[in-house]
Amino acid sequence: MTEPAGHPSQADTPSLLRPDETVWRIGEAGRASLLVDAAAYYGALRSAMRQARHSIWVAGWDIDSRTPLVGPSGEPDDGLPAHLGPFLTALVTRRPELRVKLLLWDYSVLYAMERELLPALALHWNTPSQVELCLDDQAAFGASQHQKVVVIDGRVAFAGGLDLTIRRWDTPEHTPHNPHRVDPRGEPYPPFHDLQMVVDGAVARDLADLFRQRWAASACEDLSPLPADDGALLPWPEALTPDFRGVRMGIALTEGGYAGGTASQVERLFEAMIGTAERALYIENQFLTHLGLARRLAARLRERPELEVVILGPRTHHTWLEHRTMQVGRIRFMETLRQAGVADRVRLLHPRVEGRMGGGADIMVHSKLMIVDDRLLRVGSANLCHRSMGTDSECDLVIEARTANERQAIEAARARLLSEHLGAAPAAVAEAIRRHGLFGALDSLGSGRRRLLPIEDGPLREGESLSQIEAVADPPRPLGADTLLADFSRPGEIQGRRSLWFRIALAAAPVLLLGLAWRYTPLSGYLNPETFSASMQSASGAWGPAIALGLFLFLGLIAFPVNVLIVATAAAFGLWPGLAYAAIGAMFSALLTYLIGRWLGPGTLRRVFGPRINRVSQGIARNGILAVTLVRLMPVAPFTLVNLVAGAMRIRLLDYTVGTALGLAPGLILMTALGDRLLRILTDPSWRDLLGFALVLLAWGGLSYGLQIVIGWLRRRVAGKSAGAGSPA
Structure with a gap:
C-alpha cells in the first residue's frame, strides 16, 4: 500500500x-x-x-x-x-x-x-x-x-x-x-x-x-573465537x-x-x-x-x-x-x-x-x-x-x-x-x-x-475452560513455588464447592489406596523392617552386609540414586548397622567409579555425557579436599557422574577420599535416620516416630538451606578477592 x-x-x-x-x-x-x-x-x-x-x-x-x-x-x-x-x-x-x-x-x-x-x-x-x-x-x-x-x-x-x-x-x-x-x-x-x-x-x-x-x-x-575473516x-x-x-x-x-x-x-x-x-x-x-x-x-x-x-x-x-x-x-x-x-x-x-x-x-x-x-x-x-x-x-x-x-x-x-x-x-x-x-x-x-x-471457534461453552490447566500450559511467567497454587485460578474466579472437594479427593485417593494395600495385602509383611532385615541377612547367611555392599557397587555403576540406597540400607539393618554399611558402601562405590573415570579420561566422558559435563568439572576444578567436600554437600550432578569426572580430572586420590567422606557424612547421618524410621511409620506408626521423622526432615532442610547460605558467602568472598587482586592499584 x-x-x-x-x-x-x-x-x-x-x-x-x-x-x-x-x-x-x-x-x-x-x-x-x-x-x-x-x-x-x-x-x-x-x-x-x-x-x-x-x-x-x-x-x-x-x-x-x-x-x-x-x-x-x-x-x-x-x-x-x-x-x-x-x-x-x-x-x-x-x-x-x-x-x-x-x-x-x-x-x-x-x-x-x-x-x-x-x-x-x-x-x-x-x-x-x-x-x-x-x-x-x-x-x-x-x-x-x-x-x-x-x-x-x-x-x-x-x-x-x-x-x-x-x-x-x-x-x-x-x-x-x-x-x-x-x-x-x-x-x-x-x-x-x-x-x-x-x-x-x-x-x-x-x-x-x-x-x-x-x-x-x-x-x-x-x-x-572464530577465525578472523580471511576473505573467504x-x-x-x-x-x-x-x-x-x-x-x-x-x-x-x-x-x-x-x-x-x-x-x-x-x-x-x-x-x-x-x-x-x-x-x-x-x-x-x-x-x-x-x-x-x-x-x-x-x-x-x-x-x-x-x-x-x-x-x-x-x-x-x-x-x-x-x-x-x-x-x-x-x-x-x-x-x-x-x-x-x-x-x-x-x-x-x-x-x-x-x-x-x-x-x-x-x-x-x-x-x-x-x-x-x-x-x-x-x-x-x-x-x-x-x-x-x-x-x-x-x-x-x-x-x-x-x-x-x-x-x-x-x-x-x-x-x-x-x-x-x-x-x-x-x-x-x-x-x-x-x-x-x-x-x-x-x-x-x-x-x-x-x-x-x-475460523469458527464458536462461543466458549460451559466446562470447556479449565483455568488450572491454562495457568500451567500458557503461564505469563515461569512457574515457581509462589505460582503453583496461586496461579491455578484466574483473578476474580470463584471455584465451586464441588470442584474443591473433587481435588481434595483426588489428592487423598492414592494415600487411601496405599493404606488399604498395607492393611489387606502381604505388602505390609514385606515392608516390615524386621522382616526386610531378616530377609536380607538370611539370603546368604552372614553375607547380608556383603550383599548390601555389592548393591552399592553395582547400582552405583548405573547411576542409581545413592540417597535411596542409604535409606533402604538403614530400613533393612537398623540405625547403627545401617549407617556403617551405608557409609562403607557409598565410599566403595565412590572409589570404584572414581577409578573408572580415571581410566576413561575426560574425552570419553564428554563423549558419553555431552558438554554439560563442564558444569561438574567446574564445581571440582580446584584440586583439594575443600572443593570435593563442597561438591558433595551441594551436588551439582548425580553422585556417579561426580565420581567419574573427579577421576577423569585426576583429582588426587587422598583429597578425593577425604573430601567425599566429609561431604557425604551429613547426608549419611540424616538419610540413615530417615530410613530407620520410614518403614515403621508406614507399617506401625507411633507419635515418637512421626515426631522423629519430622525432625529429620527439618534438620535436612535446615542443613541444605544453611549450606546454601554459607557456600554462597564463600563464593562471593572468593570472587571479591579475585576481583581485588586483578584490579589496578
Whole structure:
C-alpha cells in the first residue's frame, strides 16, 4: 500500500527499534531473505551448511536426526545424505576441522511422544566427535527454550519459527497429497506453513553472540573465537536472491525463564507495532491468547477507523491440551474485540487447499509473522500467547523500512504470502491491495482451490475452560513455588464447592489406596523392617552386609540414586548397622567409579555425557579436599557422574577420599535416620516416630538451606578477592 500524500516519510518518524526496550540489539544485515515454508528453509540451510568452514551452531525447541534436510524437490541433489544426522556426519567427515554444536531444549515429559527417542544417542553418540549435542536445561520450571536459530561460521544466520525436526517439511503449493510429506514411519501429515529469515552481517554476528550465551549457560563452556575473516566467501545459500540489502534490523528476545538473564522485548515490540498500524495489519500466528495484546489492538482500531486487520491461524487445535488452553484463549481474544465493537474490522482466517481430483486439506499455520502497513516486517519464534511474552525464550527479527525500496520489499513479502494462500500471482495481490485495501483484495481474489476461510471457534461453552490447566500450559511467567497454587485460578474466579472437594479427593485417593494395600495385602509383611532385615541377612547367611555392599557397587555403576540406597540400607539393618554399611558402601562405590573415570579420561566422558559435563568439572576444578567436600554437600550432578569426572580430572586420590567422606557424612547421618524410621511409620506408626521423622526432615532442610547460605558467602568472598587482586592499584 503506497503512502498517501502528506504522510511523513519513515526517516522523519522516531524509530520503533529501541535497544533494551523493544529490541535487544540493532544491526545491519548486508543481505536478508524471507524463506517461506520448510522446503525453502531446509534447502537454503543445506546449501549454507555445505559451505561451512569452521562452525555450525543450532539452537532449537526440537532437533531431530531424521529431519529431511532437502529443498523443494524433496530429494538431495548433492550426493550427501538426505537426513540431518547422517548429513552432519558426512560434513564433518569431509571437513574434519568443522565443529557442530547442537543445543536442544531439555524438554518436558509432556512432549516426549512428539520427540525423537533418546536424541543424544542419535545426535551425540552416533555421530563423529566433532558433532556435540547439549541439552539446554536452563529454562525455569514451566518454561521452554523456544528460539530457533542456526549460525554458520558466525557470518550467516537463520532465525524464525522452524525447528530442524520432522513433520515440518512442505512446499508453498501445500498439495493435499505430497509423497514427500511423510514422517519417519511413512505416515503422511497435513500441509504445514511456516517462515524463517536468513541474514548476514552484524545481525548474524549478534545471533552468534546469542547462541554463545546460551551455550555458556547450558554447557558451562565458552566457545572459542572464530577465525578472523580471511576473505573467504560468505556461506550464503547458493542461488538465493536477497529480498533486502543493507537493511537495518532489530532482534527482540523473551528470556523470562532463562537462568542467564531476563528479557521481554518481544511483548513491548508487539505493543509498539500494533500501536503504529495505520491501514493494514497482517498477522500469521499459531496461537492467539494474549488478552493484553487484544486490548491494545482494540484500542488502535478505535483510534484508526481505516485500519484493517487480517489474522491467519490454524483452523482448530486438535490435541486435548491445546483445545482446552489455546483454543479457549483464542475465543477470549476475539470476544475482547467484539466487546470493544471492533471485531468487524478483524478477519480471523485459516488457509485451505483443495485437491485437483477432489478432497482437500486445512493447512497448519505454525508461522509467527507480523507486517504493519509497508513499514514493519517481523518474523520469529514468538506466538501471540502469554508464555511467549514472559516465560519461554523467544527470538524475533524485525525490519523497519527506511527507504522506498525497503517499503516495496515489505509490500512484496506480504503479497507473496497472500498469493500462496489465495492462489493468485503476487503482482495481482499487490495491485488489489493498492486499489481496494486488504479486505477488498481478499474478497476479489479468494476463490478457486486456494482459499482463506473464516475460523469458527464458536462461543466458549460451559466446562470447556479449565483455568488450572491454562495457568500451567500458557503461564505469563515461569512457574515457581509462589505460582503453583496461586496461579491455578484466574483473578476474580470463584471455584465451586464441588470442584474443591473433587481435588481434595483426588489428592487423598492414592494415600487411601496405599493404606488399604498395607492393611489387606502381604505388602505390609514385606515392608516390615524386621522382616526386610531378616530377609536380607538370611539370603546368604552372614553375607547380608556383603550383599548390601555389592548393591552399592553395582547400582552405583548405573547411576542409581545413592540417597535411596542409604535409606533402604538403614530400613533393612537398623540405625547403627545401617549407617556403617551405608557409609562403607557409598565410599566403595565412590572409589570404584572414581577409578573408572580415571581410566576413561575426560574425552570419553564428554563423549558419553555431552558438554554439560563442564558444569561438574567446574564445581571440582580446584584440586583439594575443600572443593570435593563442597561438591558433595551441594551436588551439582548425580553422585556417579561426580565420581567419574573427579577421576577423569585426576583429582588426587587422598583429597578425593577425604573430601567425599566429609561431604557425604551429613547426608549419611540424616538419610540413615530417615530410613530407620520410614518403614515403621508406614507399617506401625507411633507419635515418637512421626515426631522423629519430622525432625529429620527439618534438620535436612535446615542443613541444605544453611549450606546454601554459607557456600554462597564463600563464593562471593572468593570472587571479591579475585576481583581485588586483578584490579589496578
